[in-house]
Amino acid sequence: xxxxxxxxxxxxxxxxxxxxxxxxxxxxxxxxxxxxxxxxxxxxxxxxxxxxxxxxxxxxxxxxxxxxxxxxxxxxxxxxxxxxxxxxxxxxxxxxxxxxxxxxxxxxxxxxxxxxxxxxxxxxxxxxxxxxxxxxxxxxxxxxxxxxxxxxxxxxxxxxx
Numbered sequence: 001x002x003x004x005x006x007x008x009x010x011x012x013x014x015x016x017x018x019x020x021x022x023x024x025x026x027x028x029x030x031x032x033x034x035x036x037x038x039x040x041x042x043x044x045x046x047x048x049x050x051x052x053x054x055x056x057x058x059x060x061x062x063x064x065x066x067x068x069x070x071x072x073x074x075x076x077x078x079x080x081x082x083x084x085x086x087x088x089x090x091x092x093x094x095x096x097x098x099x100x101x102x103x104x105x106x107x108x109x110x111x112x113x114x115x116x117x118x119x120x121x122x123x124x125x126x127x128x129x130x131x132x133x134x135x136x137x138x139x140x141x142x143x144x145x146x147x148x149x150x151x152x153x154x155x156x157x158x159x160x161x
Contacts, residue, residue, distance in 0.1 A: 004039045004083070014038040018050050021066035023101055039083055041071050051080045053088075060092045065107075074140075077111070081140040092134045099127040112139055 015038055040050035049067020061084045084090040095113055097104045109115075113131035122128030136143070 004037070011036065011038050014040050014047065014050050015052050017047050018052050018064060018066040022064070023098060023104075037083070039080055041067065041073075041076050049076075051083075053084060055094075056088065056090075059090060060094060061088060061090050062094045062096065064095070077140045081138050085135045085138055085141050090135070092132055095131040095133075096122065096128045097131065098123055099129050105129060105131075112137055 015036060017040075018038070035054075035056070037053040038050055039053075041048040049065065049071030052064040053061050054064065055062040063080075063084070065080075081093075084093045094116075095108050096119070097108060099118070108131040111133075113133045114137065116130040116132045119128040119130060135141075
């Protein structure tokens with residue numbers, strides 16, 4: 001079951017769960033950053049994984065994730081990417097990954113994020129790798145309609161690629 005935390009206590013519990021599983025905490029000292037949103041996969045009342053969304057600007061948001069093996073499904077990924085691109089109407093999402101965290105870098109690339117650059121000394125013990133994904137790049141959601149028009153007397157939609 002995909003669960004979007006609404007209550008502050010649930011949000012703090014979920015972001016703490018994510019931070020405890022990350023090799024590099026979301027905020028200095030491991031504290032929770034505000035404002036943030038959390039969407040989790042919960043099975044039999046146990047957290048299996050979660051995405052944390054921070055630094056929402058109106059056009060973009062940062063995504064952070066942690067989870068147990070096998071927690072990501074096509075259905076859950078649709079929900080995780082629907083939130084920033086459809087509900088928040090972001091044009092892009094960003095992921096920052098420690099340069100030495102090969103598993104997280106590979107996961108970003110498998111999900112469809114593109115390498116954008118290196119932030120030297122981003123972390124206390126190393127560089128950060130920036131990954132980005134635009135709505136048009138995201139294969140987990142329906143493309144945004146560009147226009148609606150008549151074609152041979154029927155309604156037709158042109159989709160963004």
